[in-house]
Amino acid sequence: MKGFELQGITRDFAHPTPHAVLRGIDLTVTAGELLSLVGPSGSGKTTLLRIIAGLDRVFGGKLIWPDGRRPTTAMVFQEPRLVPWLSILDNLLLVAGEASRDEATVALAEVELAGSEHAFPGQLSGGMQRRASLARALLTRPALLLLDEPFISLDAACAGRMRRLLATYWQKHGVTIVLVTHDLREAVELSTRIVALSPQEGRLMKEVPLPLPRPRADAAIDEALAGLRALTDGWPQPSDSSDSASARCGPTTAQTSHFSRARSRFLALSRSIA
Amino acid sequence: MTRATVTLPAAGLRWSRWPSLLALVALWYLIALLMDDPVLVPSPAATLAAFYHHLVEGDLITSLAATLARVAIAFTLAMALGSILGILLGRSQMMDDMFGGWLVIALNMPALVTIVLCYVWFGLNESAAILAVTINKAPLVAAITREGARAIDRSLLEMTRVFAVPRLRVLRRVILPQIAPSFMASARAGLSLTWKIVLVVELLGRPNGVGFEIRTFFNYFDIASILAYSLAFIAIVMAIEGCILQPLERRVERWRQP
Numbered sequence: 047m048k049g050f051e052l053q054g055i056t057r058d059f060a061h062p063t064p065h066a067v068l069r070g071i072d073l074t075v076t077a078g079e080l081l082s083l084v085g086p087s088g089s090g091k092t093t094l095l096r097i098i099a100g101l102d103r104v105f106g107g108k109l110i111w112p113d114g115r116r117p118t119t120a121m122v123f124q125e126p127r128l129v130p131w132l133s134i135l136d137n138l139l140l141v142a143g144e145a146s147r148d149e150a151t152v153a154l155a156e157v158e159l160a161g162s163e164h165a166f167p168g169q170l171s172g173g174m175q176r177r178a179s180l181a182r183a184l185l186t187r188p189a190l191l192l193l194d195e196p197f198i199s200l201d202a203a204c205a206g207r208m209r210r211l212l213a214t215y216w217q218k219h220g221v222t223i224v225l226v227t228h229d230l231r232e233a234v235e236l237s238t239r240i241v242a243l244s245p246q247e248g249r250l251m252k253e254v255p256l257p258l259p260r261p262r263a264d265a266a267i268d269e270a271l272a273g274l275r276a277l278t279d280g281w282p283q284p285s286d287s288s289d290s291a292s293a294r295c296g297p298t299t300a301q302t303s304h305f306s307r308a309r310s311r312f313l314a315l316s317r318s319i320a
Numbered sequence: 321m322t323r324a325t326v327t328l329p330a331a332g333l334r335w336s337r338w339p340s341l342l343a344l345v346a347l348w349y350l351i352a353l354l355m356d357d358p359v360l361v362p363s364p365a366a367t368l369a370a371f372y373h374h375l376v377e378g379d380l381i382t383s384l385a386a387t388l389a390r391v392a393i394a395f396t397l398a399m400a401l402g403s404i405l406g407i408l409l410g411r412s413q414m415m416d417d418m419f420g421g422w423l424v425i426a427l428n429m430p431a432l433v434t435i436v437l438c439y440v441w442f443g444l445n446e447s448a449a450i451l452a453v454t455i456n457k458a459p460l461v462a463a464i465t466r467e468g469a470r471a472i473d474r475s476l477l478e479m480t481r482v483f484a485v486p487r488l489r490v491l492r493r494v495i496l497p498q499i500a501p502s503f504m505a506s507a508r509a510g511l512s513l514t515w516k517i518v519l520v521v522e523l524l525g526r527p528n529g530v531g532f533e534i535r536t537f538f539n540y541f542d543i544a545s546i547l548a549y550s551l552a553f554i555a556i557v558m559a560i561e562g563c564i565l566q567p568l569e570r571r572v573e574r575w576r577q578p
Contacts, residue, residue: 099482119482127479131497140493141483186483 048112049077049222050098050190056106056248057093067093069248070107073241080216080223082233085243085251086281091226092124092194094243098224099192117189120182122196126175128167134178135163142185153181156211158204172199180208184215193225197232209235213260230278234270235262242277252277362544371548379533380552386529387518388556390446394453395514401454402461402510403503409462410469423466426459431517435524444525449518456517461506468502500572508565515557 055071058064067090075081083091096102097109099121111117120141128137138150154163157177167175176199183191196212197205213236216223227233233240237256244251254274258266345364352363362370374380409416409423435452442448472495480490522531530549537545 101478101482118484121479121482123475123479125475127475129476129494129497132493136493140489141480141485182483192482 049075049079050112051075051110052094052098052107053110054107055094055097055109057090057097057102057104058106067248068097068105071248071250073250075222075224077222078220079238080213080225080236082225082227082237082240083243084227084230084233084240084277086228086245086278089243089245090248091228091243095121095192095194095224095226098190118186119190119192120184120186120188121192122176122179122183122194124194124198126167126172126179128175128178128182130167133164133166134159134170137167137178138182138185141182146185150181150185153185154178156184157181157208173201173204176200177204177208180212187219188221191221191223193223195227196225197227197229210261212236217260230274231267231271234267234274240274240277245280245282358544359541360543362547366544367547367551370542370544371552374545374548375552379528380549383528383530383533383549384552384556386526387515387522387531387553390450390453390518390521390529391511391515394450394457394518395511397450397454398457398461398510398514399503399507402458402506403465403499405458405462406465406502406506407469407499410466411472416466423459423462426455427463429456429459431456431520435517435521439525446526449521449526452521453514453517457510457514460513461510464502464506464509465499468499468505471502472498497572504565504569504572508561508569511560511565512557515553 052071052073052075055068056066057068058066071094083094085091093102097105099119100116128134129140132140134154135147135150138153139146142150151160151163154160157180159174159177159181162170162174162178167178170178176196180196183193193212197208200208209232212223215221216236225233225236230240234256239256240254242251242254243249254277256270258270348364352358352361352366355361358366371380405419405423409419434455438448438452438455442451476494477490480494485494518529519531519534522529523535524531526532530553533549534546537543537549
């Protein structure tokens with residue numbers, strides 16, 4: 047993987063009212079870097095990540111891959127997006143293939159899910175599901191790894207261990223990582239470079255390289271953080287209601303409730319016809 | 321987990337239902353006794369005797385076999401046709417705009433009309449009979465499957481796209497399991513519909529099968545035989561439901577169990 051380039055990326059949404067989320071993003075991501083995209087809720091971080099992932103194709107501007115096509119990519123979504131009727135292990139094998147059974151077991155152990163291989167996602171807590179989705183992404187050994195708030199519903203200690211796991215993985219495999227987060231401290235702990243999106247205008251506000259040695263001690267992180275406080279100026283105060291609500295712990299996931307709602311709808315329909 | 325509590329009324333029977341069934345037989349006995357007209361209201365015993373007679377000396381087995389064969393063929397055709405149509409309508413807004421209205425008309429077409437038209441246009445033959453049943457049932461399957469196809473979770477499909485999961489694997493492990501519940505629902509709703517329509521098709525224009533026999537008994541006013549044939553057929557349909565469809569549905573739904 048040789049990195050990639052974003053040229054003048056724009057993205058408009060029609061709902062609820064017509065508005066521009068991104069208005070001209072220029073950014074070059076170099077191979078093997080661990081880039082953090084930071085910004086408050088609504089600044090377009092996730093939209094930008096979806097464009098890079100190829101899930102959003104109606105954007106303006108150019109996304110340039112040196113080889114002409116996107117390299118092998120893995121992603122951790124804001125929601126776990128595990129398939130509810132497949133066991134955790136089968137969820138990993140779905141993307142990695144049956145041959146990766148041993149590696150999948152190892153990957154699950156690394157995210158502290160040994161013993162939960164045969165549980166269904168609905169039987170696990172939100173944090174466990176999120177770790178499973180991290181294991182799924184790491185297992186595929188991607189050239190490009192996209193992470194959308196991957197540590198959000200984990201308790202502090204567990205999130206710390208997962209961050210260290212990610213840092214180790216990145217150093218070992220030389221993967222290019224784009225990490226979306228609104229936690230500046232997390233960005234400072236992990237990244238080689240921080241790119242901040244402005245709160246409202248849909249533009250890049252600032253780029254900060256972070257040539258700090260690793261592993262990064264708390265003191266060094268605090269010191270770097272102190273110099274970056276200006277980045278969060280103008281961010282809405284962290285009530286964070288939307289983020290924490292979507293990442294609530296517990297066995298109910300958005301997808302299962304969506305699924306059972308839909309299911310009860312057509313069962314009711316079939317009953318009314320029969 | 322929020323779980324759908326809506327289930328189709330089961331045509332198969334639980335053991336707890338047996339007392340109420342025995343009560344039904346008792347009621348039947350009582351009415352037969354009060355009416356005191358063995359021709360018009362035969363008793364359960366007389367019906368059982370008629371059943372035995374047709375089983376041993378009559379055409380019960382061959383009639384049932386002929387009817388079940390028609391049910392099986394028409395059921396399979398209607399499930400295949402209806403499922404494909406339903407998935408197309410559910411996945412493509414354009415298809416739904418174009419053909420959704422046709423489906424409404426097809427759903428409301430009286431079974432008798434399609435049967436008569438098929439016989440008139442294609443002759444009193446086996447293909448016309450099967451075609452008539454298929455045309456009657458496929459729209460119902462399509463309507464139920466369309467809802468299932470509409471409910472397919474886009475977020476999971478996005479996930480498989482990022483990870484570049486092979487298409488066949490996505491179909492088998494992600495898409496089909498989401499359509500399976502609606503497929504089962506349409507199978508169960510469709511099976512009871514199919515065999516009812518097959519009887520009408522046979523009554524109107526086939527030289528064998530349960531429907532044909534019932535018309536013959538009707539001509540001779542042989543109520544006991546009509547009841548005997550009906551009960552035998554109900555028993556078989558319930559067995560299919562309880563021994564094939566319900567276990568299959570439980571398998572499909574296994575992941576929902578806590």
